[in-house]
Amino acid sequence: MAELSLTGIAKSFEDTRVLEGISFDVHDAEFVSILGPSGSGKSTIFNLIGGLYQPDEGDIKLDGESIAGKRGSISYMPQSPSLFPWRTLLDNVMLGSEIVGQQDREASLQMIEKAGLGGYENAYPHQLSGGMKQRAAFIRSLLSPQPLICLDEPFSALDEFTRLEMQKWLLSLWSEYKRSVLFVTHNIEEALFLSDRVMVLSDRPARVKKEFKIPFERPRDESLLLTEEFLEWKKAIYNELRMIT
């Protein structure tokens, strides 16, 4: 069970107001995306949830307990894979759970197999392709015991083909493990394709400008990307974003 709720979060760095009155929830087993122009403070939201900073105002709650300024309550996948070059794939994948102190070698090996990385358990990151590194980084966050996963633009560095491949892969793994996911992106299509809800942020200082509930049935596949309905949604969100900038 994981219920994340942010209420009235505000944060400034020096004199610039970055976030202003950010409130939203992520329900159990829900996939929520935050969409916003670059530099709109998306990463700041993550750093606040991760407990790297204290919010100036407001509170962050996970399952009813305040986690503002408390580290280690979420599992995290950064923009770059951030694998440790001196660890093998298996050791890298187990790092998240190792930090919390609960390692499960068997489960990790199984997950690697399921993620299509079987046979690479003992490979070092420099021997893996970009897509494989991203998969490893995602498995690492899945294997961490925390109930909420935060993904920070994980596919932004990949090419178009690999990205779609990875999105489908992510959906299939997610539908199996059903964790709560908070996903940050600046790609409208990606947000639409993956999410249950999309939150559009305004320009600085960031507020939640509009919330879209995405009605597409799951499981979703790529044919969805070309349907009339999908394009309508894309247009609606695009117009929302254009009004910001």
Added chain:
Amino acid sequence: MRNIVQKGWRPLLVIILLFVIWEVATRVFEIPAWLIPSPSQVVDEGISGWSVYEHHLYSTILLTLIGFIIGTSFGILVAICLHLIPTVRNMFYPLIIFSQNIPIIVLAPLLVIWFGFGMLPKLIVITLVCFFPIAVSTLDGLRQTSTELMHYMKMAGASNGQIFWKLEWPHALPSLFSGLKISATYSVMGAVISEWLGAKEGIGVYMTLASSSFRTDRVFVSIFVIMALSLTFFLLITALEKWFIRWKSKGVENSG
């Protein structure tokens, strides 16, 4: 191995050529042996005089090893302390740099005045020589930890101890080893210098005795022995490095 043979023959050829020129020159110009001995004479002395300098060599190896171990552990320890306590780093970093600027040759006689002719002043000299490269390279290695990985560790809720042992320390290892390689060669030099100060045995003693009695061939023998010792030491550290940092890519990054 084939790679070494393929790449190694050119520099080897140059070295052999130099020795040939040296040998021929000493014969053609009839240079007296006390001035510059020919390579063949040096090799002769190196083989036949083995029993003369054997115990000197062992003594120097022992001194170098002890000094190296003390010097590098001290350097690593200081680097870790300075890294973990930033205010201390700001206070002491300039001092470390100053320590490198002390001319050892000048300091050495002072150490003898203070500590006599025993082991202690010699170990201090070697420690001083080893300390700087290892401390600075370790400190740099620790400081240049990738910010991305650091951010991940913090977001994942790692404690400071976990950040140090799982991230910063392994990240600093390659840098630490480059420091070790420099320290290893320096430590041999430090040992020889410290033996000049006054010692019962050691390559440094053998060398001073040889030069004061115009046994130039023996001086050359000691030069080559010191070189060989440094090189062996260097290769040992390189082998250790290869084993410890076997995860390192061999220059080919897979980006696809």
